[in-house]
Amino acid sequence: MRKFKIPNMGALLAFEAAARHESFTLAARELFLTESAVSRQINTLEGNLGVRLFVRVKQRVVLTKAGKVYGAQVRRALEGLDRDTLSIIAHGSGGGYLELAVLPTFASQWLIPRLGDFNTRYPDVRVNMGARTDTFTFADSHFEAAIHYGKPTWPGTSADFLFREEVVPVCAASLLKRRAKSAADLLAHPLLHSTTRPDGWAAWFANLGIEDNRTMQGVRYELHTMLISAAAAGLGIALVPRFFVETQLERLGLVVPFDAPVISDSAYYLVYPTELSHGKPLMSFREWLLHEAQGYAATNPRLAQTAAD
The missing domain is CATH 3.40.190.10 (Periplasmic binding protein-like II)
Known part of the structure; x- marks a missing residue:
């Protein structure tokens, strides 16, 4: 059995809108209420919680530290309720x-x-x-x-x-003066790495019998879209899944400098x-x-x- 009273939905909606805008006026406009109605809801909420959620600074309201934390929590809860409601409506069909x-x-x-x-x-x-x-x-x-x-x-x-995926090196055609004759030739150029697959280049070279500290050197990008864009911009050679680029190599001005596809583990x-x-x-x-x-x-x-x- 609950030992406290959960705030009513009207007060939570008023608080969430006011916290998001840091304005009672904008919250009232969004909720089709008067500003005084929003103010009353939040005053009641603060009284029930025993915590100040806003402070007034000149002509505006500013969230307290507790207000910022509670605002984020209430927003997540309301978003979850929205999703759950949509889900149960869809479930009926x-x-x-x-x-x-x-x-x-x-x-x-x-x-x-x-x-x-x-x-x-x-x-x-x-x-x-x-x-x-x-x-x-x-x-x-x-x-x-x-x-x-x-x-x-x-x-x-x-x-x-x-x-599984097949990975291949790609780079801007302008980066290479001539086609690489061996995989080792790629080490003469900057290697672009994926932060989610930090040992990708080392594994690719190792599969071809090449062990070299330079395989771990170079800048790193979190997303493959970033890697592909960096390669297209001529910043270096990226190692990417073939199916990410195979239909757009020409459009992006990319080439495969040494075609030795490797299937990842x-x-x-x-x-x-x-x-x-x-x-x-x-x-x-x-x-x-x-x-x-x-x-x-x-x-x-x-x-x-x-x-x-």
């Missing part, structure tokens, strides 16, 4: 929403171009996407599943293998909390995604090999 965390470049270059087929097959299910490049705790987020690159070692989840996975695996949105998306992944990997059987194969 037999469909629903899936909150999916994605790797940005993977989503834009591989997943989203195929998503029209999913929408046709499952018109009552919609996929909302947000970018995440690192692992996270599902319990502390609104996501219900994620596209993960690496090993299937995400704690507390089930993982479905999708496919890591792979893409669909990961999700095991207890959520029976929800219709996730089940529908999982079935479709595995089918698409199998079709894509069929073009290069090495992409379909798991680490255990």
